[in-house]
Amino acid sequence: MDMKKDRGGRIAANFRSANIAEGLAIQMLRPFAAVAPVPREEDYGIDLIGTLIRKSGRVYVAEESFTVQIKTHTSANFHFSGEGLRWLRELDLPYFPVVADLGNARLSLFTLNRHRGAFIRNSLVSEIILTIDGDGMHHFPLGDPLLTWTLEEAAHPEFSAWAYSVLKPAIQIESWNQRYAPAQSIRDLKYETQLFSNRRSDGTAALVPSAGEIMHIPPGDGQFIQDTILRVLEPFTGWISNTGKHDHLGVELLNIRGAFRRLGLDPDPDGSWDQIASEMDEHAVKQEPTA
Numbered sequence: 502m503d504m505k506k507d508r509g510g511r512i513a514a515n516f517r518s519a520n521i522a523e524g525l526a527i528q529m530l531r532p533f534a535a536v537a538p539v540p541r542e543e544d545y546g547i548d549l550i551g552t553l554i555r556k557s558g559r560v561y562v563a564e565e566s567f568t569v570q571i572k573t574h575t576s577a578n579f580h581f582s583g584e585g586l587r588w589l590r591e592l593d594l595p596y597f598p599v600v601a602d603l604g605n606a607r608l609s610l611f612t613l614n615r616h617r618g619a620f621i622r623n624s625l626v627s628e629i630i631l632t633i634d635g636d637g638m639h640h641f642p643l644g645d646p647l648l649t650w651t652l653e654e655a656a657h658p659e660f661s662a663w664a665y666s667v668l669k670p671a672i673q674i675e676s677w678n679q680r681y682a683p684a685q686s687i688r689d690l691k692y693e694t695q696l697f698s699n700r701r702s703d704g705t706a707a708l709v710p711s712a713g714e715i716m717h718i719p720p721g722d723g724q725f726i727q728d729t730i731l732r733v734l735e736p737f738t739g740w741i742s743n744t745g746k747h748d749h750l751g752v753e754l755l756n757i758r759g760a761f762r763r764l765g766l767d768p769d770p771d772g773s774w775d776q777i778a779s780e781m782d783e784h785a786v787k788q789e790p791t792a
Contacts, residue, residue: 522573522601523548529608529655533664535563546570546585550594553672555665565672567595574602579631581620586629590620590682595675598631598643606652611643612671614690617678621685621718647671647710648695659704660697666705667695674712683725689713727766734768742777748785751778
């Protein structure tokens with residue numbers, strides 16, 4: 502963009518169009534999300550951070566958060582390369598591209614799920630241009646939107662419940678993907694584009710997104726994988742030893758520990774599992790029927 506156009510009472514036409522699109526999108530997201538716009542000078546690829554809200558009686562409850570980048574439909578290219586691609590791969594919150602059609606006051610919200618394999622940590626892909634209809638070397642078609650809606654529909658009393666029912670599972674699945682991205686595990690997001698006109702009698706979407714199969718692309722980040730296993734195994738031992746159903750399997754808990762140790766990962770460096778297994782055995786004996 503020629504910055505000289507933005508001097509002396511002037512602003513570039515495409516820059517103003519982008520501002521209008523962003524403003525429209527913010528208002529059309531607010532029925533179902535608390536929106537925190539990112540100031541222009543701090544915009545490095547995210548236009549806003551949204552937090553899904555659910556109506557509960559006379560209040561709204563804040564739930565999962567997500568990020569959004571907005572483009573006009575006449576310039577709907579989301580470009581990532583170099584450090585920008587690394588940034589996208591390492592985001593903590595799920596990222597959703599949004600395309601604004603100003604002429605029809607319509608928004609379409611897309612997901613990156615179909616291309617997650619292209620921006621895993623060890624991917625050889627160096628540049629990604631997410632696009633509506635491009636077919637260049639680095640173009641990755643966005644495909645069908647997750648949902649699309651108009652400004653008029655956003656004002657409908659049932660709109661927030663409908664949008665919530667679509668986005669809730671999608672955000673949860675994509676949050677999972679962001680969380681386990683270092684392990685290079687990807688959960689498929691199964692969906693069809695949802696339209697507000699296609700909803701149930703209670704106002705929710707007729708066909709909500711759902712979790713599909715998990716694909717793993719080895720090897721992943723070994724340290725992240727080991728840390729994740731260790732964080733899970735400690736509460737696992739606490740749970741398994743308190744269900745009342747597994748007390749007779751204390752020896753199996755020690756076998757699990759032994760297997761991990763032989764693989765070079767020690768889930769019980771202080772030996773506390775011995776005491777846990779012993780207590781499980783004691784409880785199992787007490788539960789045995791008396792003659």
